[in-house]
Amino acid sequence: xxxxxxxxxxxxxxxxxxxxxxxxxxxxxxxxxxxxxxxxxxxxxxxxxxxxxxxxxxxxxxxxxxxxxxxxxxxxxxxxxxxxxxxxxxxxxxxxxxxxxxxxxxxxxxxxxxxxxxxx
Amino acid sequence: xxxxxxxxxxxxxxxxxxxxxxxxxxxxxxxxxxxxxxxxxxxxxxxxxxxxxxxxxxxxxxxxxxxxxxxxxxxxxxxxxxxxxxxxxxxxxxxxxxxxxxxxxxxxxxxxxxxxxxxx
Numbered sequence: 621x622x623x624x625x626x627x628x629x630x631x632x633x634x635x636x637x638x639x640x641x642x643x644x645x646x647x648x649x650x651x652x653x654x655x656x657x658x659x660x661x662x663x664x665x666x667x668x669x670x671x672x673x674x675x676x677x678x679x680x681x682x683x684x685x686x687x688x689x690x691x692x693x694x695x696x697x698x699x700x701x702x703x704x705x706x707x708x709x710x711x712x713x714x715x716x717x718x719x720x721x722x723x724x725x726x727x728x729x730x731x732x733x734x735x736x737x738x739x740x
Numbered sequence: 741x742x743x744x745x746x747x748x749x750x751x752x753x754x755x756x757x758x759x760x761x762x763x764x765x766x767x768x769x770x771x772x773x774x775x776x777x778x779x780x781x782x783x784x785x786x787x788x789x790x791x792x793x794x795x796x797x798x799x800x801x802x803x804x805x806x807x808x809x810x811x812x813x814x815x816x817x818x819x820x821x822x823x824x825x826x827x828x829x830x831x832x833x834x835x836x837x838x839x840x841x842x843x844x845x846x847x848x849x850x851x852x853x854x855x856x857x858x859x860x
Contacts, residue, residue, distance in 0.1 A: 625756060625791040625821065627846045629749070634846075636745060636756045671745040701745065726747045726754075 624649045626656050632664040632733055633657065633695075634726070637679075638671040646682045650689060657693045664733035665690045668726060670701025680715035687720045696736055698722065700729040744769045746776050752784040752853055753777065753815075754846070757799075758791040766802045770809060777813045784853035785810045788846060790821025800835035807840045816856055818842065820849040 622645060627634045633656055635649070653665065667683060669675070687697040698721045702710075710717065723729035742765060747754040753776055755769070776782065787803060789795070807817040818841045822830075830837065843849035 623791060625758065625788065627754075627756070627788060627790070627821075629846060629850070634747075636747070636758070638745065638756070638758045668745065668747060670747070671743060701747075726749060730749070 622648075623652065626652055628656070628660055628662070629730075631662055631737065632666055632730065633660070633662045634666045634668065636668040636671070641679055641682060646678070649682075650686060653686060654689055654693060657690060657695050662695050663737040664696045664698065666726060666729045666733070667697065667699050668701045669699065669706065670703065670725075672706060673703060675706050675709055677713050677715060680710060680713060680717065683720060684715075684717060687717070691719065696721065696733055698729040698732055700724070700726050742768075743772065746772055748776070748780055748782070749850075751782055751857065752786055752850065753780070753782045754786045754788065756788040756791070761799055761802060766798070769802075770806060773806060774809055774813060777810060777815050782815050783857040784816045784818065786846060786849045786853070787817065787819050788821045789819065789826065790823065790845075792826060793823060795826050795829055797833050797835060800830060800833060800837065803840060804835075804837060807837070811839065816841065816853055818849040818852055820844070820846050 624635060624637060683699060690697045700723045702722060721732060723732050744755060744757060744765065803819060810817045820843045822842060841852060843852050
């Protein structure tokens with residue numbers, strides 16, 4: 621079965637989205653991610669969307685759901701690698717992604733998470 | 741154009757392969773990777789294949805080429821996340837991947853690279 625891999629890097633989990641998401645894949649990702657957060661006690665989730673040249677409201681909603689899910693499980697979510705065109709589309713779609721932090725790339729996202737998590 | 745994202749994490753580059761590779765995509769990845777190694781002076785490349793349930797000789801050869809290319813540019817390559825079935829297939833295909841190190845997951849691959857690169 622098709623799955624989006626979740627990579628562990630220290631206290632954080634990294635998800636790279638490269639393929640077109642469809643309902644089943646999004647659901648599987650949510651299930652896998654919540655299981656991994658619980659198993660690894662991860663404190664943060666990085667979602668890399670640098671491979672996506674465009675997003676639709678489905679992806680926007682999925683990111684919101686993942687963020688809410690992680691929050692409940694005590695993990696921060698940072699969205700990284702957003703292309704300029706994607707940012708414009710998200711704003712035009714009215715998807716302001718409340719509760720989701722963003723960073724330019726994985727390294728900065730990691731720094732952001734480390735600052736947040738270890739300063740508490 | 742479809743592209744496989746290359747993520748920078750400190751001195752290393754991470755490539756997660758999730759989709760079926762075809763000729764053009766493999767060539768683009770090789771081009772992008774060599775450019776990124778030269779631009780970032782990366783010392784190591786991690787190739788994550790945890791999402792691949794099967795490999796063929798094309799992927800095997802591509803990994804070999806990337807490894808050779810990185811070596812010339814002074815970067816080590818570590819292949820991570822190989823599923824048991826993939827390992828069996830590679831051996832059956834006679835692709836022993838000379839010069840490519842492997843590690844169970846990204847974290848261990850990172851440790852391996854850090855050990856290698858900073859001990860020199």
